[in-house]
Amino acid sequence: MRPKPPTSTTPPPSTTPSSSEEASAVGLEGENKDDMLNIYFSIVDALLRTADEEQSHNFARDELNKKLSQYDANKSKDMRHRLLKHFQSLGKEARDLVGLFRLLDVVLDDQMDLVEIPCRDEDGSECFDNRILPIIIKRCPDLGKLHFRCANGLGQDWPESIGFYISQFPLLTSLHLDKVPFQCKTIISVLGKSCPRLKFLRLGFDNFPLSTDEFLSIFYSGDLNILKNLTSNVSSIEDLHNPASEQKKAYSEYFVPPHLLHPFCQTLEEIRINYFNSDEPYVIAFILRHLPLLQKLETSDFEFKDYTASIRALWDSQNRSHQESTDEDMELSLTSESDSIVPKRFLGKLALTSLFVEGETDYLNLKSMCDLCPELQKLHLLETSIRDVGETKNTENALPLPEIASDFKKLNKLRVLTCTESDGPLCSAITQATAPFLTTLEVVLDGVFIPKFDFLISCNNLQILKLSTEFHPPLKSYFSAETKLNLRPETFLPKLEEVQLDFCMNSELEELFLKKSTLKHIDVLCLHHVGKSDEQFIELFLQWPQLVSFKYKMPRKFTVDMGLKILAHLPHLRSLSLFKDIKYRCSGDFNQLKKTCRERNIKLDLNLFVDTYLCIEGDVNGDRVSTSDESETD
Numbered sequence: 001m002r003p004k005p006p007t008s009t010t011p012p013p014s015t016t017p018s019s020s021e022e023a024s025a026v027g028l029e030g031e032n033k034d035d036m037l038n039i040y041f042s043i044v045d046a047l048l049r050t051a052d053e054e055q056s057h058n059f060a061r062d063e064l065n066k067k068l069s070q071y072d073a074n075k076s077k078d079m080r081h082r083l084l085k086h087f088q089s090l091g092k093e094a095r096d097l098v099g100l101f102r103l104l105d106v107v108l109d110d111q112m113d114l115v116e117i118p119c120r121d122e123d124g125s126e127c128f129d130n131r132i133l134p135i136i137i138k139r140c141p142d143l144g145k146l147h148f149r150c151a152n153g154l155g156q157d158w159p160e161s162i163g164f165y166i167s168q169f170p171l172l173t174s175l176h177l178d179k180v181p182f183q184c185k186t187i188i189s190v191l192g193k194s195c196p197r198l199k200f201l202r203l204g205f206d207n208f209p210l211s212t213d214e215f216l217s218i219f220y221s222g223d224l225n226i227l228k229n230l231t232s233n234v235s236s237i238e239d240l241h242n243p244a245s246e247q248k249k250a251y252s253e254y255f256v257p258p259h260l261l262h263p264f265c266q267t268l269e270e271i272r273i274n275y276f277n278s279d280e281p282y283v284i285a286f287i288l289r290h291l292p293l294l295q296k297l298e299t300s301d302f303e304f305k306d307y308t309a310s311i312r313a314l315w316d317s318q319n320r321s322h323q324e325s326t327d328e329d330m331e332l333s334l335t336s337e338s339d340s341i342v343p344k345r346f347l348g349k350l351a352l353t354s355l356f357v358e359g360e361t362d363y364l365n366l367k368s369m370c371d372l373c374p375e376l377q378k379l380h381l382l383e384t385s386i387r388d389v390g391e392t393k394n395t396e397n398a399l400p401l402p403e404i405a406s407d408f409k410k411l412n413k414l415r416v417l418t419c420t421e422s423d424g425p426l427c428s429a430i431t432q433a434t435a436p437f438l439t440t441l442e443v444v445l446d447g448v449f450i451p452k453f454d455f456l457i458s459c460n461n462l463q464i465l466k467l468s469t470e471f472h473p474p475l476k477s478y479f480s481a482e483t484k485l486n487l488r489p490e491t492f493l494p495k496l497e498e499v500q501l502d503f504c505m506n507s508e509l510e511e512l513f514l515k516k517s518t519l520k521h522i523d524v525l526c527l528h529h530v531g532k533s534d535e536q537f538i539e540l541f542l543q544w545p546q547l548v549s550f551k552y553k554m555p556r557k558f559t560v561d562m563g564l565k566i567l568a569h570l571p572h573l574r575s576l577s578l579f580k581d582i583k584y585r586c587s588g589d590f591n592q593l594k595k596t597c598r599e600r601n602i603k604l605d606l607n608l609f610v611d612t613y614l615c616i617e618g619d620v621n622g623d624r625v626s627t628s629d630e631s632e633t634d
Contacts, residue, residue, distance in 0.1 A: 039068070039083065046060035047059070047060045047102060057105050057106055061106050064106060073111065077111055081116075083103075084107060100117075101131050104135050105135050109139060114146075114147070115143060117136070137165065142171050144173050145174035145176075145200075146166070146169065146172060150180045150206070159186045162187065164194070166195055167194040172195055173198060173267075174198070175200070182205075182208050185205065188214055188217055189217045191262075192221060193262055196263035197267055203218075203274065204274045209277030212278050215276050215278070219262055222256070230254060231254055251283055252282045252285030252286050252289060252317060253344075255344035257341070261290055266293070268291050269294060269296070270294075271294065271296070272298040273299050274301040275299075275301065276300065281312075284307055292351065294352065304356045306358045308355065308357055308366065308368070311369050312362070314350075314368070316368075317345055318346045349374055350372050352373045353376060354376075354377065354378040355380070358382045360386070361386065363400055374411070375413055377415045377416065378417075378418075379411075379418070381422045381430075386400075401425075401429050404426070407433075412437050414434050415439045418442040432454075432458070435456070436460065440464040441462060441464070441466070442466040443467050443468075444468050445468070452478060453509075454480055456493065457487070459493060462495060462496060463495050464496075464497065465496060466500040466502075467500070467501055469502070477506075489515065496516055498519070498520060498521035505526075505528075507528075510530045514530055516544075520544075521547075521548055521550075527557070537562060538562060545572075546572055548575065549574060550576055554579060554615060555581045555582075558578050558579070560590055561589075563576075564592065564593060567596055574601065574602055576602055576604050577605040577606075578606055579607065
């Protein structure tokens with residue numbers, strides 16, 4: 001498995017700001033912080049005004065309500081969250097002056113839908129108070145989201161205690177338990193019955209993996225020994241194909257009646273567990289089969305997991321029947337209250353909306369994904385290729401291209417496709433099939449295969465396009481001769497809002513990708529054609545009236561004079577990122593650019609971009625003063 005970045009839980013995004021996350025104004029954050037600090041100090045002053053705890057709490061609560069009365073409901077709720085986060089960021093002495101319980105009793109109210117509680121602070125000190133959960137229940141009876149950071153000092157009875165308290169939140173739909181210590185891992189068998197309406201579950205265990213039995217017990221409430229014994233008596237598809245292999249428990253072949261599953265199996269939509277120590281696909285298939293609303297599943301914080309083999313196991317089950325049972329038995333078991341765990345064909349579809357595929361795979365794995373995951377919205381292909389068929393090498397002619405097109409057209413809800421160093425013809429075929437409904441396409445090429453971009457012609461709804469590759473000179477044309485005859489810049493990618501182009505383009509691509517008034521976010525390596533002269537460079541910006549962020553990675557092109565002229569025509573710009581040598585080439589004039597950016601609440605970043613070397617002129621960069629990146633408006 002490809003490791004995840006240290007702080008990431010999703011496939012690695014590009015550095016370009018997303019069109020859905022426009023850069024925030026620099027000055028606004030500081031103003032909100034000042035307001036929050038003033039409110040916090042007034043609360044502390046009220047809490048310390050008298051030794052009577054109840055009276056001091058009432059004083060502080062009245063003071064807080066008076067301060068928040070100037071805000072609307074959403075701003076007031078946000079300010080309460082900020083007060084709690086600020087308290088958690090303070091040193092131990094400052095926290096002890098107030099106390100978490102006292103602050104919660106003052107700040108919490110029945111309008112809050114999220115509460116985050118630390119049981120262990122960043123400095124390692126314990127701050128859990130047995131009064132904390134009862135006060136949350138009292139102040140926030142309709143709480144929907146609870147984030148709880150656990151502590152090593154918690155007792156053996158803590159799982160049962162928190163299970164009881166959590167059950168007192170009838171509307172709880174989101175639960176995040178972080179840093180669960182080893183001695184408290186029995187919490188996994190308590191959650192299912194405590195949170196019957198849960199939609200989002202995130203479990204973070206403190207440096208220990210979950211075994212298969214522990215993972216299953218999160219969802220399965222029956223006797224695990226019975227389940228394991230039954231699944232050992234049925235051969236999995238893999239066992240039938242390869243009798244010499246070690247027999248695996250065919251969990252995916254069995255239907256478990258609802259009364260043997262925890263109630264939240266019928267409501268869970270997203271599960272994130274940081275460390276499940278198993279790659280056995282049939283265990284995951286069992287979970288997918290019995291959680292009908294599950295849209296997203298993650299079982300590791302440090303590597304991406306490919307679940308297509310698990311989906312294939314269900315697909316195989318769906319396409320063959322068991323001698324031991326019939327479809328009529330399935331209907332009976334759905335309403336039966338007996339402990340009837342029986343092998344049954346999987347007859348449904350999966351609700352998964354996000355999947356990751358890595359490495360060499362059987363085409364039937366991809367086909368099963370297309371058949372069983374009609375709700376799929378995001379697909380990430382990492383170094384993906386189709387396993388050789390017979391003696392044929394995996395070339396373009398060997399790929400089942402008609403089948404690929406037919407199968408992937410079923411994914412008409414797919415919106416985001418990412419292909420990272422995957423098989424070029426395969427990516428082209430998949431993109432061609434899904435082009436009419438894609439809104440985001442990211443293709444990272446390895447330099448060996450540079451495809452024709454004909455598939456982009458059909459991407460009429462594409463809003464975000466990210467293309468990058470290893471170094472290669474610009475091609476004469478990136479489109480076939482037939483496509484070029486019908487290529488019209490005005491109808492090409494008509495809804496495009498964001499581009500990230502990490503390679504040296506020819507004039508054809510610069511014209512098509514960049515001369516669009518719809519663009520809001522631009523991240524380009526170079527501009528050798530449409531921005532060849534200073535006048536053309538400035539005119540180019542005049543075509544982007546909605547521009548929010550601009551990143552330009554080549555040195556010795558962008559000058560302060562250019563910047564000042566351009567800023568006057570970009571009222572929505574919030575982020576400007578340039579090669580850092582502009583600072584040293586422009587000396588005193590650079591301060592004027594910094595001042596203008598600050599006045600306009602524009603974040604100005606100076607960077608030494610590594611991928612500058614992908615440009616054909618990237619070796620003429622001149623001397624570099626430093627190798628560090630800088631933020632000039634922080």
